[in-house]
Amino acid sequence: MVTIAIMGAAGRMGRTLIQVISQDPQCRLGGALESSQCALLGQDAGVVAGVGTQGVSLSSDPDDLSACDVFIDFSSVEAFEHHVEIASRFKKAYVVGTTGLREEHFKALDEASKVIPVLWAPNFSVGVNLMVKLVQMAAEVLSSGFDVEIVEAHHRLKKDAPSGTAVKLLEVLKEAYKTEDVIYGRSGITGERPQGQIGVHAVRGGDIVGDHTVSFCGIGERIEITHRASSRETFARGAVRAAKFLAGKPAKRYTIEEVLGL
Ligand code: NAD
Numbered sequence: 001m002v003t004i005a006i007m008g009a010a011g012r013m014g015r016t017l018i019q020v021i022s023q024d025p026q027c028r029l030g031g032a033l034e035s036s037q038c039a040l041l042g043q044d045a046g047v048v049a050g051v052g053t054q055g056v057s058l059s060s061d062p063d064d065l066s067a068c069d070v071f072i073d074f075s076s077v078e079a080f081e082h083h084v085e086i087a088s089r090f091k092k093a094y095v096v097g098t099t100g101l102r103e104e105h106f107k108a109l110d111e112a113s114k115v116i117p118v119l120w121a122p123n124f125s126v127g128v129n130l131m132v133k134l135v136q137m138a139a140e141v142l143s144s145g146f147d148v149e150i151v152e153a154h155h156r157l158k159k160d161a162p163s164g165t166a167v168k169l170l171e172v173l174k175e176a177y178k179t180e181d182v183i184y185g186r187s188g189i190t191g192e193r194p195q196g197q198i199g200v201h202a203v204r205g206g207d208i209v210g211d212h213t214v215s216f217c218g219i220g221e222r223i224e225i226t227h228r229a230s231s232r233e234t235f236a237r238g239a240v241r242a243a244k245f246l247a248g249k250p251a252k253r254y255t256i257e258e259v260l261g262l
Helices: 012-022 077-090 103-112 126-142 164-177 233-246 256-260
Strands: 002-007 027-033 070-073 093-096 117-120 147-154 182-184 198-204 210-217 222-229 252-254
Touching (some): 070 233, 093 233, 126 210, 126 222
Parallel strands (some): 002 027, 093 117
Antiparallel strands (some): 210 222
C-alpha cells in the first residue's frame, strides 16, 4: 500500500487524483495540501473531489503530509520551490506534473534528486508519451524536405503557453531538424516560410482538456500525428502509476519513459 499526498489538492488535477486514488486498491490518500488562500481549507478532500469522505482534510500545513510515502504535485510554478524543499526535507518521493517550470526549477529538481527519488513530466498520459516517440521516428525520416508545425489546444484557464507537452515535442523536433529556428505564432509575419523553421501555435478556449498535433507538410502530401485527451483521468492515472513506481526507490531523477516502459 502506497500512501500518497497531493499538493494542489483542490485544483482540477488534484480533484481528479483524489478520485483515481480512491479507486486504486494499492494506494490511499494520506495528505492534501492546498494554498493558504484556498477557500476550501479544512474541508474533507474526498468530499471536495466528489468521492465521499476520505478522512483527509485540505490543509496548508506541510507537517500534515509527513506520514505519506510519495508527494504528487500538480499546483503552480510559484509553489514549486517550496514544494520541492518540503519533499527533500521530509525525504519523500516526489512526482511533479506542474508545467511552465524554468531552468532554475529544473536545477532545484536535480539537487533534490541527490536525496530523494523525483520525477517531473510535462504529460503523464501513455498516449502522449507514445506520440513523442512516433514524432521522433517520423522526424528522423522527414526532416529534410517536410515543413513541421505544432498546434496545441487547451482550456481557457491554462496559465502557460505553449504547453509543456508542446515544448517536449519541440525539443524532439529541434534535434531531428538540427535547428534552433522556432516561430511562435505567425500573425503579422510577411514573406515565405523559411525552410527548416519549426512553427508552434497555441489555442486557448472553453474546456479543452488537451490536444496536440504535429503536422509534417511536404509537397503533395502531409502526415499529421494527433493526440487528444478527453479526460484528466489519463494524466492522474499516469501520475499515480509514477508514484507507485517511485515508492521505495533510491534517490535519482527518474523519467516517465521508465515508468511507462517506453
Ligand atoms: P488548477 O489551477 O486547477 O489547480 C492548481 C491548484 O494548486 C489550485 O487549487 C491552487 O490553489 C493550488 N495551489 C497553488 N499554490 C499552492 C501552494 N502554494 N500550495 C498548495 N496548493 C497550491 O490547475 P490544474 O489544471 O490542476 O493544473 C495544475 C498544474 O498541472 C498546471 O501547471 C498544469 O499545466 C499542470 N498539468 C500537468 C499535466 C501533466 O500531465 N503533467 C496535466 C494537466 C495539468
